Amino acid sequence: MAQLLVRLGMAVIGLLVVVPASQAMSIQKIDGPPGVEAWLVEDYTVPMIAMDFVFAGGAAQDPADKPGVANMLSSLLDEGAGAMTSAEFQKALDDRSINMSFDAGRDGFYGDLKTLSENRDEAFGLLAAALQTPRLDKEPVERIRAQIAASIKSDANDPQTAATLAVCAKAFPNHPYGRPLDGTAESVAAISRDDLETYRSHVFARDNLKVAIVGAISAKEAGTMLARVFGPLPDRAKLTPVADIVPQAGIIAIDQPNPQTLIRFGGPGIKRDDPDFMAGYVVNHILGGGSFSSRLYTEVREKRGLAYTVSTSLVTLAHADAFAGGTATRADRAPETIALIKSEVARFAAEGPTEAELAKAKSYMIGSYALRFDSSSKIARQVLGIMVDNLGIDYVEKRNSLIEAITIEDARRAARRLFVDGTTMVATVGPAKTKTATAETQVPPQL
Amino acid sequence: MDQRRLSPDRRRFSAVLRVFVALFVTFSLAGFATTVALAGEPVRIAPDATTFTLDNGMQVVVVPDHRAPIVTHMVWYKIGAADDPPGKSGIAHFLEHLMFKGTKAHPAGEFSSKVSEGGGQENAFTTADATAYFQTIGKERLGTVMAFEADRMEGLELPDKVVLSERDVILEERRMRIDNDPGAQLGEAMNAALYQNHHYGIPTIGWMHEMQGLTAADALAQYRHYYTPNNAILVVAGDVTPEEVRRLADVTFGRVPRRAEPGERDRPKEPPPLAARTVNLSDPRVTEPSWQRNYLVPSYSSAKPGEAEALDVLADILGRGTTSRLYRALVVEQGLATSAGSYYSGESLDYGRFGVFASPRGDVQLSKLETAVDGVIADIRDHGVTPEELATAKQRTRAQAIYAQDSQAMLARIIGMALATGQPLDAVQGWPARIGDVTVEDISAAAKTYLDARRSVTGTLTPAPAEGRS
16 A cells, blocks of 8 residues: 555655555455456555455346335345344354445445454355345345335435435436435335345346455455355346436426525536546536535635535446536525526636646645545545446556646536536425526526 | 535435534544554554643644555644533634634635645534644645644634625535434434533534624634634644654744633533433424434543443443344344434543434334333343453454554544543553453443433434425
């Protein structure tokens, strides 16, 4: 890890740091079971191992009429496996403080494992059982089903959740991305053990798997562990094809009796492998990225006190890309805030950033990259992200030079491409009065 | 600065309601950072950390971590929301926001620009007991951020226009964190009932009607009284040595004159709690009822030796995770709840809080849920815990401590918070060993003393029919 960071530092910020040779390390490929792509960052500073992995597929592989299967399965893998009941499995994890968790994303079924290196064998053994022979017994299935149902019901009036569900449904009609990740009250009630088992047998395979390991383990040991965990899985996944889709425009107004109106806005994005992606990433930072000096932060919060937070981001999925932003303001000022954001986004699309803004943004992005690698868990996440995006094993070393190379022309072009349709989707969640006002200020967008 | 975005790829995650709660829960549950120890031996948190004091009274702590060429720089002031004067609730937090508005020497935005250009990250937060400002940045910029931070310790300037606009921002922050969320509103009501006299009963962000009247003069009064080097703690964690930090501190913070004597932090104390209290919040926005209870207990700073550690282990065995007693009994065995657990918030100056919570499964009534929770609490209070449960809890503590050493930023927070609430550095470093000393008798004594209904507030959140809305 240290070597990784030092390389980052020296390549771009010109840091001179002396690092003891014993700490030198880098990303290496591991020989695991056939078909599995696995990378390792060996580091013995802390006696622990962090592993992140993903099976391509995710919630997009849920049956069309039963959203929520992947999400439910992600809560059940550690609820009993092989000869161990739910209680025994949970106790085995707890006794050795092994952290194991699973998460269904839109495009990937994610897992992560964190263990003290002294408990390595038990941890990988438990993970192997969870993936290969989960029991899916009636008691935990019904318990988890009740938890998910309660959570869906409880979130029904949460403004953030309401906005997310409505925006996805509108932006991605008749597409897996438009369905709720957690499912609906009806679909969760209908999911059967067979649905869960079918999903597992189709998605948990070796040819759609990527693994990142960080910590106190050698490449050879890691290879052995991977063979044990993933070796017995099918060599090929059976995935249902998912269509590419461009996020649709729309205006959404959800009536909720809150004192504050939540606002979401967005439009089509830019592909991760598009030559303009990096420039798009930088101009998004200038417009609304997470700093105290973005344009929207300055206009909405600093100058006018309209909101506590306002920010934007680029969303890159396997089959769709989006630009997305959000803020929240007192209900009677929502129309004014929306109008301000629309005008700032349009102005930025037309003019792009200034030379000074671009220079500052590049300086921030180059300098801050190293902060993403300051713990084993964060490194594992970063490395897996690089693998998923197919950026190459040398990406960490070349990434900052890609930022450095962005010219003002690149930035202006990317701003135009990204933000000209940057507010074709506008969603509000707040009291009905705002709904009227919002609708009146909108012209129905065309795509 | 964190915010949920329009990313369809995000799963839901629970809102952080108040910085106060977030910090306390985080500190108590996340464990402490340490270096490696042999299996089974007590670990020591940040054994290489050292502390010294500048001539003007500012305390300095250095936590070397040479894994990456990065430093986390934090300045803590011993002033929090519980120090807000009557009628001025929210002023400590408002002042925290206003500290980003520029000084005589550096206009608004210059410090943030410098941090940003250096690739650094910055923020600040306020708790009931402390206000902290921090940056994480490449080590070569440490001197720069120290100079800026020292400058705003004494040079703050607050034009009225800036103050009024920022006041609108904190009102939006309150609407977002509290008023848009009935669960957070219940939390405020429960705190107000739990602390009958101490200012912990006043929300850190402030009551809306008082926030609306806060002024620059109010903020500057607190600033002049509390923002003085002898009331501040500097924590630097990362790729530095104590010698480097001392050299940089001498020419930055060391030059800020001592300008006030805030004195002992002697705040109004609680009367003996005599009445079990119940608080209900019914709101049309609530779709799923929930139940919780808070007990008034001592904090790490105010507890008798060993008592806070016993409460920590008690909360762990009673309600941490899926193997805990509450989860096993209510969620798995009786099938009455979808969630159940407990926690101890002890990183505060005057009092801590022992929290228990549960959400009903299906149409189970809250009264039935409460009876079942009370059964589990009565059992642990009357019969104690088993030696096996205690051994497992200690093992968990040790593992958490090793995991947590992965993050220098978290380590700086843990140490800063402990020192700002009156604990010495060696108390933080020796915490795992003190957990190791807890006995089953200690836990029984703590449970008998503190899991007493008279010390508690029980809160329920229930749906209500919409009024006057179609």
